[in-house]
Amino acid sequence: MKNYDIIIVGAGASGVFLSYELTKRDNKAKVLMIDKGAPLEKRQCPIKKGAKSCLKCTPCHIMNGYGGAGTLSDGKYNITTQFGGDLHNYVGTQEALELMEYVDDVLCSMGGADAKLYSTASSELKTTALRNNLHLLQAKVRHLGTDRNVKILGRVFDYCSSKVDTMFYTTIQDVVKKDDGTFEITTDGGEVMSCKDLVLATGRSGSKWISSICDKMGIGQKRNRVDIGVRVELPAEVFKHITDDVYESKIVYKTDKYNDLVRTFCMNPYGEVVAENTNGIVTVNGHSYADPALRTENTNFALLVSNKFTEPFKDSNEYGESIARLSNMLGGGVLLQRFGDLIKGRRSSTRRMEKCFTRPTLQATPGDLSLVIPKRQLDNIIEMIYALDKIAPGTANEDTLLYGVEVKFYNSKVEVDENLETKVRGMYALGDGSGVTHSLSQASASGVHVGRLLAEKYK
Incomplete structure (x- = not known):
């Protein structure tokens, strides 16, 4: 020994x-x-x-x-x-x-x-966000x-x-x-x-x-929390004025409909969307590179809704895993949907994706996120996208891509x-x-x- x-x-x-x-x-x-x-x-x-x-x-x-x-x-x-x-x-x-x-x-x-x-301490973005009921968290x-x-x-x-x-x-x-x-x-x-x-x-x-x-x-x-959401991918120009200034913008929004908190997370300018395997469940994440030769034309970030549970339910991670399993079941892994298709209540198909101006950086299955993500979380995400569109016009474009699901499991x-x-x-x-x-x-x-x-x- x-x-x-x-x-x-x-x-x-x-x-x-x-x-x-x-x-x-x-x-x-x-x-x-x-x-x-x-x-x-x-x-x-x-x-x-x-x-x-x-x-x-x-x-x-x-x-x-x-x-x-x-x-x-x-x-x-x-x-x-x-x-x-x-x-x-x-x-x-x-x-x-x-x-x-x-x-x-x-x-x-x-x-x-x-x-x-980078630093958000003296950024004008904080003022612009506040004027639109968005809150930029401070960080270096x-x-x-x-x-x-x-x-x-x-x-x-x-x-x-x-x-x-x-x-x-x-x-x-x-x-x-x-x-x-x-x-x-x-x-x-x-x-x-x-x-x-x-x-x-x-x-x-x-x-x-x-x-x-x-x-x-x-x-x-x-055990009481799990964050569920999507990874958003759009042309880098849409968020360029933000990412050039602060790079990582943690923006929090309280929805009107449910009074829930939604936040941006892990912003990757000129990055790529990736899949990751957590305990056998495939979810989505994002990366970006320092070398300009490895950069893409897109920026991606997560939109996450926090879920806290009270008694008698305790296993919040199992709740998140069950939603991720639905995505894996329907798409064989990660699902992908155009924002315009989601709003119109239709699934994204291969034919619709061929006409999409935003080119996905991760090969995922076109589908319908409304069959996977619960209505409350999905309503919150949609409302957040329209809120972000006020400070980054183009966020709510029809060809903005949504990958699902992104789940942040919080260890006990x-x-x-x-x-x-x-x-x-x-x-x-x-x-x-x-x-x-x-x-x-x-x-x-x-x-x-x-x-x-x-x-x-x-x-």
Whole structure:
């Protein structure tokens, strides 16, 4: 049996920055990082190699492997406490912001310094939005691009490789807390290891696993939210005056009809729409690149409606999964519909798509989103599109494309203290897997926070 001081389960943003901080700071800890996905150099989605649709790889290269779901994303780091998680509720607002600024410094030192840092603080867009009953959230945004992001993560991995052991293509089957206070870990390959401190950093794709471990250990969790919506794709010129100014615009709107909140999310200027596989369910997302040669003629972003549930219903993620399954059932994966067809109450067909001026960047099945997305959420999305059309004329064009569905699963919020430690001494839960964070910046910052604590412990 191999013995370690610290085992990190998950090589996503929080695990990566935890390993970085342990490598940088003086300590004697013997560290192992485990991930069910592939090493960085082997993370290749089959769609990029010519596959016409998601092949449901196990594990999904988009979601799993070194760097986690953030690796093949567009590398967007939002420095803010207004969205992206609740890390500030645990460590304090100022500390959370300082941790995110530190993450930004590390990224710049590893090759991200040329990436522009945007800010919405003094943007005229905020005034224009308010005049149209839209609310722009404040943030600083560092956009690395998928291509630059992968290179930076490669440098971080190389930096940590002398200090941190790694195991890929490995899942944890069982965790046992021993009488001496150590943890015994059993992998799917039957290998048994022990550690003094166990860090759960599994990200969104490990939500069910981390819930099962918490249930076994008697650690409290809260389940009550899932965001459901579509990914919008339109000509980049429509949002150019916004994306050139602030790049990532988090705009929130309260609908007149239902008084629900709808928001823009993950804006990708000159980007592409992509499919991703979460626990066997195909949903939609978006990427963009730093290299001008890789850019497209379109901009895409998500429109999401927040859904919070009360007793007796508790499994909000299952609700989101059931809606995504409908899309997979009807379209064999992702469904695509023109906004004009949705408004006119007709499905988008192959013939109608051939006449569409907006060329889709993801090959998806033309269909009818009204057969998939519940009426309340769909009404909210339509109302939001008309609201955005006031500040970005052309958003409500007939040829605006809607991909469905996009679902943001929020992991059950694990009960942790200000150190992100559970009631089980030596067991930490951080990053998106803990439900504490929902963004690259905050997940990375949580890894730095715990890394400093553990480095001091093993100094």
